Amino acid sequence: MVADANVRMAELDQILERRDRDPGDLLQILREIQELRGYIDPATVTYLASQLGIPRARIEGVAGFYSFLHLQPHGEYRVLFSDNITDRMLGNQQLLEVMCHQLWLQPGKVSEDGLVSIDMTSCTGMCDQGPAMLVNGRAITRLTLQRVQEITHLIRNRTPMADWSADFFRVEDNVRRSGPILDNKLAPGEALRIGLNIGGTAIVEEVKKSGLRGRGGAGFPTGLKWEACRNASGTIKHVVCNADEGEPGTFKDRVLLTRQADMVFEGMTLCAQAIGAQHGYLYLRGEYRYLLEPLQEVLQRRRDSNLLGKSILGQAGFDFDIEIHLGAGAYICGEESALIESLEGERGIPRNRPPFPVTHGYMQQPTAVDNVETFCSAALAIQMGADAFRAIGTEKSSGSKLISVSGDCPRPGIYEYPFGVSVREVLQDCGAVNTRAVQVSGPSGICVAEHEFHRKLGFEDLPTAGAFMVFDDSRDMFEVARNFVQFFAHESCGFCTPCRVGTSMLKQTMNKIADGHGTQHDLREVEHLDHVLQTTSHCGLGRTACNPVLHTLRHFRPAYENRLKSLDFEPGFDLDGALERARQMTGRDDAGAHLNTEEA
């Protein structure tokens, strides 16, 4: 036993060695242990505490925050079904039920022999090839009944995942329409050489002139951000690429990292030159774990070509390298300050802003955080020149935008358009018919109804991070909103009360309406809650959590009202049913042992 324990700790030592026993790498250390062992046991927590010189509580706090880390055994095979509305529309719930039934398992529980657990997780970014799942963190796409049965069989036989058919893990790019970014044949170092010729200040000016705005959704002018970061005083500056693509219905970053990884890194390196940074981080969402090795190969190739490392392209003093950090299942880490907390190995809780990351980011140093697509666009702007870049798109939204199309259409996938394309054009291109609504930019975005399909994607009208979920007239928009509300309640980081409690109350009220107990009073309560969330939440998650309900209430109010009782008020649960347990225990069945649910 002692020898066994020593072997177990030796495994940990290897991981700790690689990470220099740096508590700042706690999340990465925990993630690697989780991958090795399947969960993080108490003895490991104690050992880590002693080795990293931090309290156990901090380790458990971090491990407890991220949904892909487990402090209890979660089975040799951990199956998570992606639960975006698009997965639901493709029948993920039936597949989950079938799998649970075949393995004699309840969702969320571990089987008694410790073999397997099955549960739901937030959107895994495979909406164009769903329903999708993760098994031990590996993405599996295009699930069918047959595929689920095969997987069940493999799990029952304890087949190692390395021996599973590679077809399960095949992820399609599904590029349906390409443009200047996806068509780009940028040779590694091409934009960088231009950058080195013109110098850091000129890069910032060029990016400013190009009119490039952040592609993560908020649309902050990238040139201004880089300029502020360049001018900020700090000893070490950082470039962070936000590849925590968690917004349900968005998967464009996945495709960019698969097809145009060089362009992403080129953009990051240009940014490093522009702001004078030495360190870069790519924060990759845990769901895209399978991209880690290919991306590391690209980084190594760039190091070998002197596009990363010391004296890049022979320019003395231009030292910059990029490290990949993996997330572990927390949507909130897409918020830049939460992402930085997560990079520092903490719980992903958004910071107070100001100060903004451009002056006080990673390790309180000036940090430029930009989206994957933003870095690609920046490389493009330098490659083709600001004027040519500006000529694409519209006046206030220059360049092109990758749209992730999913839902009710025959051709889901990635579409690259110049900004200014209308919702209707996208719908026509993807072949959607009888469309009732489009959710633009994910649950936190905007629900667009038929009479608004002339609206244009761009910062002037419909800003978008890229998600474009199509719902045809067979879909119930109340159920769509309810799915999104459940998502936000699950992903609230729990730091501020309005969001932690508000998103859960919103979920309960939506469930109450869904169960047929809703009244006019509940609709008023929903509107009131929306107001509280919007005005008092700490960060954007809480402020936008009510959008799906507000928008669907505006456009599809009958979908709600059809479910309401005419009563002014009704309890959200079965009162008489709530006495059943006590009736059983006491053996009573007299009149006093019953309650009418609806007040007489």
Add this chain to the structure above:
Amino acid sequence: MTEKKKLRIATTSLAGCFGCHMSILDIDERLFPLLDLVEFDRSPLTDIKHCGPCDIGIVEGGICNAENVHVLREFRKNCKILISIGACAVTGGLPAQRNHLDLSSCLTEVYLTEPGLAHGHIPNDPELPLPLDKVHPNHEVVKIDYFIPGCPPSGDAIWKFLTDLIAGKTPELGHGLINYD
């Protein structure tokens, strides 16, 4: 000159500890000016057993058994304005701690496993109200118009709230009257 009609107030404590009622008494000598404006219907202060038509109903405590439901419904039916007062009424509070446990294991533990209570059987007299499987805040069972948070809310908060309400204003508890720890 006709005397202005006094408002009628009813109060009750459901699954609470009477702490909020003690806090109502903490408005102290202001009870006298209050009694110039209001009269009490059903309340532990009057010992009236059933509530008649009232203007304001104040409910302490949440809903843990069938009798609580009947009383709360009686209040809702008779009171124009119904107020949940205190943490238990607003959220379920301390009694809702048992929501983590299964009701049958609670009853088994108290009446069957532990010695000395009820001679080894779970009381089943029809006089006794049956417990619900979970404790609920009042607004999950009837519509509640106002909430006064606190455990308990201070006498000052209650005084401010009632005087606002009686004056026909929307009650507002400003700084110092609601405390967050």
